[in-house]
Amino acid sequence: MGIGHVAVGLGLKAADRRLNAGVLIFGAFLADFLLGWFVLAGWESYQYPPDFASRHYMLFTFPWSHGLVPDLVWAAALGSLVWVFRREPRAAVLVGIAVVSHFVLDGVVHVRGLPIAGPGSPELGLGLWRNLPIELTLEALMTVAALVLYLRAAQDHSRGRRISMVVYVVLLGALAIGGQATATEQVGRSGLIANWIAAPLVFAAIAWALDRQRSDSIKSSSSTASV
Numbered sequence: 001m002g003i004g005h006v007a008v009g010l011g012l013k014a015a016d017r018r019l020n021a022g023v024l025i026f027g028a029f030l031a032d033f034l035l036g037w038f039v040l041a042g043w044e045s046y047q048y049p050p051d052f053a054s055r056h057y058m059l060f061t062f063p064w065s066h067g068l069v070p071d072l073v074w075a076a077a078l079g080s081l082v083w084v085f086r087r088e089p090r091a092a093v094l095v096g097i098a099v100v101s102h103f104v105l106d107g108v109v110h111v112r113g114l115p116i117a118g119p120g121s122p123e124l125g126l127g128l129w130r131n132l133p134i135e136l137t138l139e140a141l142m143t144v145a146a147l148v149l150y151l152r153a154a155q156d157h158s159r160g161r162r163i164s165m166v167v168y169v170v171l172l173g174a175l176a177i178g179g180q181a182t183a184t185e186q187v188g189r190s191g192l193i194a195n196w197i198a199a200p201l202v203f204a205a206i207a208w209a210l211d212r213q214r215s216d217s218i219k220s221s222s223s224t225a226s227v
Helices: 003-015 021-028 030-041 068-086 089-109 128-153 159-182 189-226
Strands: 045-047 059-061
Touching: 003 021, 003 089, 003 128, 003 159, 003 189, 021 030, 021 068, 021 089, 021 189, 030 068, 030 089, 030 189, 068 089, 089 128, 128 159, 159 189
Parallel strands: none
Antiparallel strands: 045 059
């Protein structure tokens, strides 16, 4: 699942218009961000199946970044960090939901390997990746729904910013879905680690920049209304 995680972060924005979409998107990608560091440290691993060129997906051993119980811990940690800066329970809870959503979405698409509580615990994975056209269609529909939710919540944003967000997400979705559908070459370890660490930061940073003005204008409007 790639653009689907962006869709979750973007869609959750509708529940709190003051919370920047970039923060939610980073939360939705936190598990992959941690995966990069944990593979680098040797705590988690991945492998390419012999028929990767036809499967288009890898297999993982990632109990600490993608396990359900660890993800709940990461959700609490990032949510607490948001609470420290925002002092708003709703924002903290939404970020926590974004983090845990990664386990839910990956549990649908991964063939196996998502542990409940760490190494040696039962593993989940419904394996939708086995039917890639359906999986990619699901991600595309999620992205459309997320954009609709975002745009409804972005009525006070400038037209240019809203269009920019749509263009950004559509391009990101096209690259992610196209890359998944056509992946045949095995990427080296350093390239994968760099992608897992950098992509969440880049995706979130661009979304944060596009959503920043609207967030600031909402705060300004709220302050004016309270005077």
